[in-house]
Each structure stands twice: as C-alpha cells, then as structure tokens.
Amino acid sequence: MCESAGGEYADGMDTVALARFLMTRFEAVPVAPDIEVGKLQEVFRHPDFLNASGDDRRRIMLQSSESSYQDELVYSWENYFDVELVPLLEGADALDLGCFNGGRSVAWSERFRLGHLAGVDVAQVYIDAARLFAEAKDVAADFQVGRGESLPFADERFDAVLSFDVFEHVQDVAATLDECHRVLKRGGKLCVVFPGYWQPREHHLGLATTLPGIQYLFSGRTLVRAYHDILEQRGSEAAWYRRESPELERWERGNTINGTTFSQFRELVGTMNWKIVDESKRPVGSVGRMFERRRLVRAVSSLGVPLVHVPGLREMVLHRIAYVLERT
Numbered sequence: 001m002c003e004s005a006g007g008e009y010a011d012g013m014d015t016v017a018l019a020r021f022l023m024t025r026f027e028a029v030p031v032a033p034d035i036e037v038g039k040l041q042e043v044f045r046h047p048d049f050l051n052a053s054g055d056d057r058r059r060i061m062l063q064s065s066e067s068s069y070q071d072e073l074v075y076s077w078e079n080y081f082d083v084e085l086v087p088l089l090e091g092a093d094a095l096d097l098g099c100f101n102g103g104r105s106v107a108w109s110e111r112f113r114l115g116h117l118a119g120v121d122v123a124q125v126y127i128d129a130a131r132l133f134a135e136a137k138d139v140a141a142d143f144q145v146g147r148g149e150s151l152p153f154a155d156e157r158f159d160a161v162l163s164f165d166v167f168e169h170v171q172d173v174a175a176t177l178d179e180c181h182r183v184l185k186r187g188g189k190l191c192v193v194f195p196g197y198w199q200p201r202e203h204h205l206g207l208a209t210t211l212p213g214i215q216y217l218f219s220g221r222t223l224v225r226a227y228h229d230i231l232e233q234r235g236s237e238a239a240w241y242r243r244e245s246p247e248l249e250r251w252e253r254g255n256t257i258n259g260t261t262f263s264q265f266r267e268l269v270g271t272m273n274w275k276i277v278d279e280s281k282r283p284v285g286s287v288g289r290m291f292e293r294r295r296l297v298r299a300v301s302s303l304g305v306p307l308v309h310v311p312g313l314r315e316m317v318l319h320r321i322a323y324v325l326e327r328t
Contacts, residue, residue, distance in 0.1 A: 019218045019226035023209035030207050037063040044125045046240040065133035068103025077164050080193045080322040083278045091115040092159035098166030102130025106137050120146040148176035156185045167194040171251040184327040193322045197259045198315040204255045207241050220254040262321050278324035281308040283317045
C-alpha cells in the first residue's frame with residue numbers, strides 16, 4: 001500500500017482510520033500490575049506503584065526485577081548467538097546497556113560468572129529497582145542513570161558491554177556504538193541483540209495489537225497516530241501505558257523505535273573499529289520459548305534459513321540482529 005504525502009490514500013481513505021481498524025481486529029490489552037506485575041516498564045507509571053507506600057513500592061520493584069530474572073533463567077539470551085558466551089565473559093567487568101530493573105543483569109552476572117556488574121538506563125526508578133534487586137541477590141553492582149549516546153563511565157573501563165532489546169530504542173545508534181567502543185578496553189566485547197524494524201512481530205505496538213507485519217502496510221507516522229487513538233479511547237484505564245503524543249519524535253520511525261535494520265547496523269559496524277566475532281542469522285521462530293515448545297514452529301522456521309542470506313528478504317525473516325563485536 002502506498003500513502004500520499006498527506007497521509008491518505010489517493011482514493012481519499014483515511015489511513016489512520018484503516019490502521020486503527022486493522023489493529024483493533026487483533027486487539028491486545030496488557031495485564032494490569034494490580035493483577036500481575038510482570039516485566040513491562042510501564043508498571044512504574046501505574047497508580048498502584050505511584051501511590052504506594054515505601055514498602056509496597058519496594059515490593060513491586062522486586063517483583064518486576066524477579067520477573068525479568070526468571071525470564072532469563074528460563075530462556076537465556078545466549079541462545080541468540082552462535083558462540084558460547086561464558087568463555088568470553090567469565091571474570092569480565094561488564095556493563096548492561098539498558099539494564100531496566102536489573103533482573104536480567106543479575107541473571108547474567110550469575111550465569112556468565114562476571115567479575116563485576118554495572119548497568120545503565122534512562123530512568124531513576126529503573127536504577128532504584130536494579131540496585132534493590134542486586135542487593136537482595138547479594139550481587140555487587142554499579143547501576144547509574146544514563147543514555148547509550150553518553151555513557152557515564154570512563155574510557156576503557158569495561159571488558160564487555162551487554163545489551164538485549166535496547167538498540168532499537170536509542171535515539172542515535174551510531175553515537176551509541178561509539179560510546180560502547182569508548183568505554184571498552186582494547187579487545188573488549190560488545191554482545192548486542194535487538195530486533196530489526198521489519199521483523200514482523202516487533203512493531204512495538206503490542207499494548208494495542210497482536211497483528212504482525214502491520215509496519216509493512218503503513219508508515220510509522222500513521223501507526224503511531226492510530227496507536228495513540230486506540231489507547232486514548234480506552235480512557236483512564238490505559239493512562240499508565242498511554243503514549244503521550246500522537247506525533248513521532250524526531251528520532252522515531254515507529255512507536256519508541258528508531259527503525260534500524262540489519263543492513264543499516266552492519267554498515268555502521270563496518271565503518272567503525274570493530275572486529276566481528278559472531279554475526280548470528282537466525283530466522284523468525286527459530287529462537288525463543290515458543291521454538292522450544294512447538295514442533296510446528298520449528299518446522300516453519302526452518303524454511304526461513306536460506307532466506308536470511310537474501311538481502312531484502314533477510315530483513316523480514318531475521319529473528320534478531322545479533323552480534324558479538326570486539327573493540328580493535
């Protein structure tokens with residue numbers, strides 16, 4: 001489908017209304033934190049958290065962190081790579097870029113036997129939760145507020161930088177890669193996993209719809225407006241996870257995402273002083289707990305194996321962009 005510059009089809013059909021219609025045919029509603037705290041970042045915007053006493057806030061923080069921790073224990077991000085990470089990371093002074101509540105960070109520290117753990121994320125409440133959880137798990141850690149484009153750490157501080165499903169959200173991928181390079185020691189490793197823009201299920205509209213591939217049909221501008229409208233129509237019950245503006249931010253290509261593709265990331269890596277240790281190309285459905293549980297998913301995903309090597313098609317069938325890079 002092709003949209004005109006004004007955001008409408010040539011026949012006059014309102015694209016936002018059409019996108020909204022399709023999204024609501026496959027509607028999704030998140031579980032509220034008063035039912036299950038879960039792993040959503042938005043939990044810390046829910047009234048049950050904002051209005052809670054100090055003890056209840058700490059309980060919610062720990063439950064959020066525990067959920068992320070258990071998620072990593074059940075299915076490790078190591079499955080996204082084609083190399084074993086323990087030999088690369090054991091004893092390392094490592095930074096979790098985009099640590100959120102620290103649950104996954106602590107699981108990594110234990111699994112990979114890190115020498116020291118640090119973490120960075122954009123909100124103080126995430127850092128408070130991460131510190132609380134690391135203390136509860138008796139893991140020494142240094143969590144700080146910061147952004148990937150300007151990391152609050154000295155040059156050549158770390159042996160490794162680890163990042164899972166974060167690079168699609170940074171405002172400047174090139175600057176973030178530069179910062180990772182800066183804070184790594186020579187020979188240090190950047191282990192990064194995140195979805196490309198054309199991965200059909202990673203449009204980041206999941207609080208409103210489960211419809212895969214809708215970003216193939218509409219621009220990010222249209223989808224964000226439709227997404228905003230749907231959440232607005234839900235009223236006060238959706239206030240804790242509502243998007244503030246119906247317009248894209250300057251850096252956005254979609255809802256909270258920068259639109260980076262595999263080809264774009266690979267090109268960026270090629271222009272910087274990185275050595276590629278591992279460039280994993282797993283098709284959609286070949287990684288994750290659903291792959292582990294369902295034979296049909298495994299069978300279908302195998303059809304995508306040759307397609308991940310075909311430019312263009314690769315962007316749609318690749319499960320995640322997954323690299324281990326070495327600072328040269």
